[in-house]
Amino acid sequence: MDEETRRIIECAKCPGPVCNSAAxxxxxxxxxxxxxxxxIEETKHWYEEPGVAEFARQASIVEGEAYGPTPWAPDTMSTVTTRLEEIIKLAKKMGYKKLGVAFCIGLRNEAGILIPILENNGFEVVSVCCKTGGVPKEDIGIKEEEKIRSGRYETMCNPIAQAEILNREGTEFNILVGLCVGHDALFLKYARALTTVFIVKDRVLAHNPAAALYLSSTVYYRRLLAKDNSAD
Ligand code: SF4
Known part of the structure; x- marks a missing residue:
């Protein structure tokens, strides 16, 4: 399709999605x-690639197993697995032995709970903290006034090193625990193994960023719907 006739794709504004049906x-x-x-036609074949085909199949099976009949209303479906259980199921179905956990230092308690759970499920787990290396923020051009607290030593988050450490450890599947916005993106760019997200950091909303959407029509968070909410 040429650029003039190309229309912007806006699935999120679709008046009535039919793609989830035979129509x-x-x-x-x-x-x-x-x-x-x-x-659509070209990317269908990408699912046949080694390292993708079985992963895509098993991810779909985990999705299917996430639902079951509601005990008191067997004709209706209920969700039955948590995200944590789904990560464990997928890793087991894929036969992975060695997992990587890249976590934010602010969520070290959560990582500390997660890792024994993964180990109890038979995985070897390599975990790397975001501040690994202790590299000062000045190294990436951060000025004093751009730090959390100016005048102090601040270590930069180091998602590229986190990814490369896990690459060299040969982790087969990685799990992100609360990396900052942007640091997560860099980790995903540099990680060799497929990576899933367990916890998404939200410093205000108890790591539940969707709450900002659920509250956007309320008086507390109406500012999010303004054309310019000055969140620059
Ligand atoms: S039917 Fe589905 S794919 Fe098509 S525009 Fe609507 S949401 Fe997007």
Whole structure:
């Protein structure tokens, strides 16, 4: 499709998603199922690649096993697995033996609870803290006034080293625990093994960032819906 006729893809504004049904070709005019049909076709084959095919299959099986009949209403479905259980199930189904945990120093307590759970499930776990290396923030151009507390020594978060340490340890699957926005992105860029996210950091909302959306129509967080909320 040429650039002039290309329409912006806006699935999040879809008036009635049909892609989750057998009527998947009946979406709106800008539905990527139709206007990006070549991408859909090409990427289907990417699921056949070594290292992807079995992972995609097992991830889908874990998804399917996340639901079961509601005991008191067997005709309806209930969710039955936590995210933690799903991570363990997927890693077991894939036959992984060695896992990597990249955690934020602010969530070391959570990492400290998580790791024995993984070990009790038979995994060898390599864990790396975000501040590994003790590299000063000045090394990446941070000025005194850009630190959390100016005038003090501050160690930069080091997601690239976290990823490379896990790469060299040969971890087969990595789990992120609370890396900061952006530091998580760098970890994902440099990690060799596939990586999932267990905890997403939200310093205000008890690591539940979706709460900002749920509260965005309330008086407390209405500022989030303003055109410019000055969150720069
Ligand atoms: S893929 Fe098509 S049907 Fe599905 S949400 Fe996007 S626009 Fe709607």
């Amino acid at each position: 998947f070709m009946k979406g709106p005019e800008n539905c990527p199922t139709q206007v990006e049909a070549d991408v």
